[in-house]
Amino acid sequence: MTREMPAAVPAAGIDPDFVDVRAAQGDRAAFGALYRRYVERVYGYCFYLLGDHHDAEDATERTFLAVLGAIDGFRDEGATFRSWLFRIAHNELANSLRQRQRRRTTPLEAHPESAADADPARLFGEADEARRLREAVARLADDRRHVIVLRFVDGLSSREVGAVLGRSEGAVRVLQHRALRDLAALLARHH
Amino acid sequence: MSHLPSLAERLDRALDDVLGGQPAAAATAAAGLDATARPLVALGGDIHAAMPSPPVAARFEARLGARLADAAHPRAPLAWARRNPGRLIVTGAVGSAAVGVGLTALAVWRSGRRASAPAHRLLHR
Numbered sequence: 001m002t003r004e005m006p007a008a009v010p011a012a013g014i015d016p017d018f019v020d021v022r023a024a025q026g027d028r029a030a031f032g033a034l035y036r037r038y039v040e041r042v043y044g045y046c047f048y049l050l051g052d053h054h055d056a057e058d059a060t061e062r063t064f065l066a067v068l069g070a071i072d073g074f075r076d077e078g079a080t081f082r083s084w085l086f087r088i089a090h091n092e093l094a095n096s097l098r099q100r101q102r103r104r105t106t107p108l109e110a111h112p113e114s115a116a117d118a119d120p121a122r123l124f125g126e127a128d129e130a131r132r133l134r135e136a137v138a139r140l141a142d143d144r145r146h147v148i149v150l151r152f153v154d155g156l157s158s159r160e161v162g163a164v165l166g167r168s169e170g171a172v173r174v175l176q177h178r179a180l181r182d183l184a185a186l187l188a189r190h191h
Numbered sequence: 192m193s194h195l196p197s198l199a200e201r202l203d204r205a206l207d208d209v210l211g212g213q214p215a216a217a218a219t220a221a222a223g224l225d226a227t228a229r230p231l232v233a234l235g236g237d238i239h240a241a242m243p244s245p246p247v248a249a250r251f252e253a254r255l256g257a258r259l260a261d262a263a264h265p266r267a268p269l270a271w272a273r274r275n276p277g278r279l280i281v282t283g284a285v286g287s288a289a290v291g292v293g294l295t296a297l298a299v300w301r302s303g304r305r306a307s308a309p310a311h312r313l314l315h316r
Contacts, residue, residue, distance in 0.1 A: 137238065157207070
């Protein structure tokens with residue numbers, strides 16, 4: 001399956017979303033272009049981190065409403081629009097995970113539909129290999145899982161991932177290396 | 192002094208190439224990594240292939256689109272005011288004058304009523 005990768009940030013540092021962001025700052029009706037471009041990616045980030053379809057929709061909704069409310073304040077000073085967008089999504093994810101911890105008074109078995117939604121194999125209907133890989137990603141430590149999803153699902157550069165997670169580009173590269181090593185070990189153990 | 196890229200840095204470069212569609216072997220070699228790093232580079236491509244963005248429910252996408260459109264409208268006057276500061280001043284002045292005229296008319300009407308109240312009471316005694 002081929003997938004459109006997000007446009008790479010040009011070496012000159014020009015944000016590929018610059019024109020649309022400027023349009024949306026002048027007229028919020030123009031925000032639709034950014035919404036359509038990123039709704040799937042933000043949803044994907046939320047889905048792979050939360051593992052639940054409904055929670056991912058809630059977090060995606062809160063993210064876009066927050067982005068629309070704050071878009072006038074966005075200035076492209078070193079960070080791209082999409083790293084800013086994903087940083088807001090990252091904060092919403094943290095809120096969702098906190099809420100989930102507070103709610104955790106009922107056993108997981110009480111939510112059978114959530115458990116079914118949490119299995120992306122049902123959504124994609126794909127092979128065991130891919131499922132094993134996703135299960136291994138789900139077992140990674142939180143910071144490594146964020147790096148893997150942002151980098152390989154959402155196609156952000158290491159610099160952008162750093163801007164999302166509040167880390168340096170070098171730290172993200174090291175995390176990425178460790179995450180891939182951990183994943184390889186997990187896959188080898190379950191082979 | 193030339194900067195020697197670290198292993199993590201070279202791996203990152205190879206992963207960029209793999210995500211750009213290059214085969215893992217070529218990306219590994221181009222980044223100056225030895226063959227032992229190739230499985231990690233290939234793994235990056237495998238993750239990308241195995242974890243596509245899940246489909247967003249059409250109903251959810253439409254509902255959120257509508258909410259965003261609603262949220263965008265109340266802010267529209269603000270954007271208009273920013274674009275037309277001169278018109279905002281005129282609108283404000285006309286609005287203030289209208290409020291002033293309205294308050295004056297109310298005060299005149301109330302004082303007229305107060306003045307006629309004793310006569311009204313006398314008539315109905």
